[in-house]
Every structure is written in C-alpha cells, then in structure tokens.
Amino acid sequence: GTAAGKDTLYRDLGGEQGIDRLVETFIRKVGRDERILPYFARASVSHFREGFTTHLCQVSGGPCTYDGDSMPDIHTGMQIDEADFNRVVELLVEAMEDNGIAYPVQNRLLARLAPLRGEIIHI
Numbered sequence: 001g002t003a004a005g006k007d008t009l010y011r012d013l014g015g016e017q018g019i020d021r022l023v024e025t026f027i028r029k030v031g032r033d034e035r036i037l038p039y040f041a042r043a044s045v046s047h048f049r050e051g052f053t054t055h056l057c058q059v060s061g062g063p064c065t066y067d068g069d070s071m072p073d074i075h076t077g078m079q080i081d082e083a084d085f086n087r088v089v090e091l092l093v094e095a096m097e098d099n100g101i102a103y104p105v106q107n108r109l110l111a112r113l114a115p116l117r118g119e120i121i122h123i
C-alpha cells in the first residue's frame with residue numbers, strides 16, 4: 001500500500017492515546033492469563049509497555065521508531081509454541097474489542113503482526 005494507506009492504521013487505532021490504552025488493556029489481560037503470564041515472570045512491565053507500545057506504533061505506520069531488540073532476539077529461548085502465539089493474539093483482539101476498535105481495523109493490525117509469527121515461535 002501507499003504511505004498514506006499505512007498511516008491510516010495508526011490513526012484508526014486512535015493514535016498515541018489509542019495505542020497507550022490498548023497496550024494497558026492488553027497488559028492487564030496478560031496478567032490474568034494462566035498460560036501467558038508465566039512467560040513474563042522475570043520481565044519488567046514498564047520496559048515491556050514501552051517497547052510494545054513503540055513497536056505497535058511503528059508497525060501501524062505511526063511516527064515512532066522501535067529501536068529495541070529484534071523479535072528473534074527477544075523471544076529466543078522462551079520456547080513459545082503455536083498455541084502461545086495464538087493466545088497472545090487472542091488477548092490482543094480482546095483488548096481491541098474492549099477499546100471499541102472496529103473489526104476491519106483489528107484485522108489490518110493482525111495482518112501486520114502475522115508475518116512476525118516465524119520470528120517468535122519455535123526459536
């Protein structure tokens with residue numbers, strides 16, 4: 001797509017405020033999820049919040065540059081499987097629903113995250 005087309009996803013997610021709210025909701029859901037929470041046992045929530053927010057901002061075409069570690073570098077050794085990945089995506093979808101993000105917008109974000117699967121699972 002065009003640069004303009006890319007920029008609209010960031011806007012349609014509600015921009016900086018919308019993404020901040022989305023990440024906050026997502027983090028709360030991770031905190032209540034028996035399957036996913038253990039992965040974060042030794043993680044810093046504030047560091048994760050910062051990195052995940054900036055990454056989402058960049059992926060959605062917003063005015064951010066994610067300069068954290070690469071997806072493989074972060075997730076290597078965690079032994080994340082398909083079901084874990086799907087669960088995290090599900091929590092993100094629930095968080096988007098809670099924040100009133102329309103289905104087509106949800107799907108546009110998911111389409112940009114799906115290609116990262118191979119950098120996150122079984123590595």
Ligand code: HEM
Pocket residue numbers: 036039040042043044047048050051052055068069074075078080084085086088113114116117120
């Ligand atoms: C599309 C899927 C995913 C994306 C885009 C993603 C992205 C990220 C990003 C951007 C960070 C923060 C990096 C930083 O700034 O330090 C991060 C950290 C983390 N991710 Fe993921 N992730 C995904 C899926 C998963 C899954 C499925 C799991 C586990 C089941 C997971 C577990 C973690 C953990 C535990 C951390 C914190 C690491 C630490 O700080 O110690 N992620 N992820």
